[in-house]
Amino acid sequence: MDTAASALRHRPEALLLDFGGVVFQTRKRPEGRAHVARHLELVLARAGHTVAADTLRASLDAGLAALKDWKNAAGRRLTPAELDHRTIWTDFLVSDLDAPVREVLAGSASELLARMSTLLSEHEVRPGIRELLATADELGVRVGMVSNAHSGRSHRTLLREAGLEDHFGVQVYSDEVGIRKPHPEMIALAARALGTVPERCWYVGDTQDRDVVAGRRAGVAAVLLTRHHHTDSPPYPVRVRADAVHDTPEGLIAPLRESVPAAGGAHGRAATGPGPRARRSGDSEASRLPAALLLDQGGVIADSTPTPDAQRAFAERLAARLRRAGHELAPDTLLEAVLAGRDRYRVWKGAHPEGAAVPEVSPRRFWCEFVGRDLSPRVRDFLYAESAQLMVEYARAKSHARMRRGVPEVLRFCAAQGVPVAIVSNTVCGRAVREELDRFGIEHLVGAHVYSDELGRRKPDPATVAAALTALDAEPAHSWFVGDKPWRDLAAAHRGGVGTTVLVRGGSAGDERIDAALTGVEHERPTHVIDEMDDLLGLWTPAGLPQHS
Numbered sequence: 001m002d003t004a005a006s007a008l009r010h011r012p013e014a015l016l017l018d019f020g021g022v023v024f025q026t027r028k029r030p031e032g033r034a035h036v037a038r039h040l041e042l043v044l045a046r047a048g049h050t051v052a053a054d055t056l057r058a059s060l061d062a063g064l065a066a067l068k069d070w071k072n073a074a075g076r077r078l079t080p081a082e083l084d085h086r087t088i089w090t091d092f093l094v095s096d097l098d099a100p101v102r103e104v105l106a107g108s109a110s111e112l113l114a115r116m117s118t119l120l121s122e123h124e125v126r127p128g129i130r131e132l133l134a135t136a137d138e139l140g141v142r143v144g145m146v147s148n149a150h151s152g153r154s155h156r157t158l159l160r161e162a163g164l165e166d167h168f169g170v171q172v173y174s175d176e177v178g179i180r181k182p183h184p185e186m187i188a189l190a191a192r193a194l195g196t197v198p199e200r201c202w203y204v205g206d207t208q209d210r211d212v213v214a215g216r217r218a219g220v221a222a223v224l225l226t227r228h229h230h231t232d233s234p235p236y237p238v239r240v241r242a243d244a245v246h247d248t249p250e251g252l253i254a255p256l257r258e259s260v261p262a263a264g265g266a267h268g269r270a271a272t273g274p275g276p277r278a279r280r281s282g283d284s285e286a287s288r289l290p291a292a293l294l295l296d297q298g299g300v301i302a303d304s305t306p307t308p309d310a311q312r313a314f315a316e317r318l319a320a321r322l323r324r325a326g327h328e329l330a331p332d333t334l335l336e337a338v339l340a341g342r343d344r345y346r347v348w349k350g351a352h353p354e355g356a357a358v359p360e361v362s363p364r365r366f367w368c369e370f371v372g373r374d375l376s377p378r379v380r381d382f383l384y385a386e387s388a389q390l391m392v393e394y395a396r397a398k399s400h401a402r403m404r405r406g407v408p409e410v411l412r413f414c415a416a417q418g419v420p421v422a423i424v425s426n427t428v429c430g431r432a433v434r435e436e437l438d439r440f441g442i443e444h445l446v447g448a449h450v451y452s453d454e455l456g457r458r459k460p461d462p463a464t465v466a467a468a469l470t471a472l473d474a475e476p477a478h479s480w481f482v483g484d485k486p487w488r489d490l491a492a493a494h495r496g497g498v499g500t501t502v503l504v505r506g507g508s509a510g511d512e513r514i515d516a517a518l519t520g521v522e523h524e525r526p527t528h529v530i531d532e533m534d535d536l537l538g539l540w541t542p543a544g545l546p547q548h549s
Contacts, residue, residue, distance in 0.1 A: 299507025
């Protein structure tokens with residue numbers, strides 16, 4: 001029996017698949033980069049920056065070329081790390097543009113990368129994939145995704161829209177776990193999350209330099225390739241070889257069906273631009289209008305109420321997903337773990353002195369260490385792999401937000417007067433905040449977004465305010481910050497040099513705490529206190545400024 005036949009003789013406990021080139025075939029859209037450039041032009045215009053689409057296209061072309069070189073170089077490394085979303089924009093895609101432009105795009109890095117993925121390429125399910133997944137279900141072989149991606153979010157959406165999501169017990173994307181193939185931990189993590197080990201898995205990819213090397217380093221039972229764009233033309237010679245190469249995933253069905261189940265193994269298991277310019281400093285010294293308006297989200301833009309029924313439904317969905325991956329946990333057990341994790345997160349936040357640098361927890365740490373602390377190691381591996389998606393789903397489920405009175409009027413007034421607006425919010429999921437803004441119909445009125453989970457720092461760290469002011473190219477002394485927590489929002493604003501601070505009642509701080517702040521420590525003392533958001537208009541308009549409806 002030859003080596004390849006021997007490797008494929010035994011049925012795997014799990015089938016691990018790459019995304020592009022295996023599950024999906026991709027084709028570059030001829031006008032894709034032009035569409036991306038025009039979209040970026042609109043995003044920047046919201047923040048008050050005029051950058052021509054041609055300028056953005058040239059920067060994008062250079063950045064994508066550099067990014068391709070970086071990816072190829074990473075393929076030679078033993079344990080390559082993945083780039084974070086902000087770095088992709090600031091150091092690659094628009095590194096030659098002005099700092100305010102870079103900061104606006106970095107503030108919406110994840111959102112823009114997800115949009116760019118589908119603008120640049122068409123995605124089509126490859127021949128044989130549906131039949132292969134059905135065969136794996138029939139044989140009781142669990143399936144996982146292992147993919148280098150700069151937008152796992154986009155990949156998850158494409159998989160769901162194709163009707164394939166429920167076939168996968170786990171999805172491991174490099175941007176969500178912080179490492180990239182050929183790092184063997186990508187494959188090992190997926191295997192553990194599915195309740196097995198790499199030695200009992202088949203791995204299917206489409207590249208020699210990343211996929212075959214990753215499979216061999218991880219020690220999988222078999223490495224297979226399905227031909228795609230670069231299968232036969234790696235960027236440099238690769239010593240290791242695949243056990244088999246097929247033109248399409250159709251060729252994988254027969255070997256999987258003909259494989260022999262190991263005793264007690266998988267068989268029978270239940271299926272489951274412009275040059276530098278002066279910073280904005282307001283129309284004139286006499287103007288009451290701010291150079292920029294920075295807003296907190298919770299308690300300022302919206303009030304939230306807990307939704308225990310939605311939290312329970314989330315726990316039930318999580319239990320179903322874990323079941324597909326081979327783990328049996330009751331929804332009640334998972335709900336208790338999530339609530340305990342939330343409490344541990346609060347303790348963790350309180351343990352950090354509110355000094356100059358205040359970190360934010362990563363999704364991986366939240367789900368693996370805080371939620372999964374008392375769960376089994378393999379369940380923690382699942383939570384680690386799925387942490388980015390779980391954070392989004394949990395954020396959607398934990399509460400329901402209602403927009404506060406006066407917010408649309410303030411934002412429309414700012415748009416009419418040319419006052420740029422940024423959201424500066426502590427949150428475990430900036431993506432969920434953006435969804436709320438879109439649901440409220442006000443997202444298009446916001447020029448820049450700074451969320452602690454994406455920046456890695458949380459208020460009262462002044463880095464949050466500095467990022468927003470850089471994005472809006474605004475002078476701190478002539479900018480305004482509106483928050484509801486003096487110890488967090490106003491402290492960040494004062495440390496960031498913001499000239500005017502406003503506390504709004506009805507948020508997290510009670511009236512007694514707000515009243516005490518008026519005569520309290522200087523860095524928590526507000527310039528103004530308002531009852532509702534539309535009271536801001538009264539602070540801006542009495543000096544003869546025109547009213548706008």
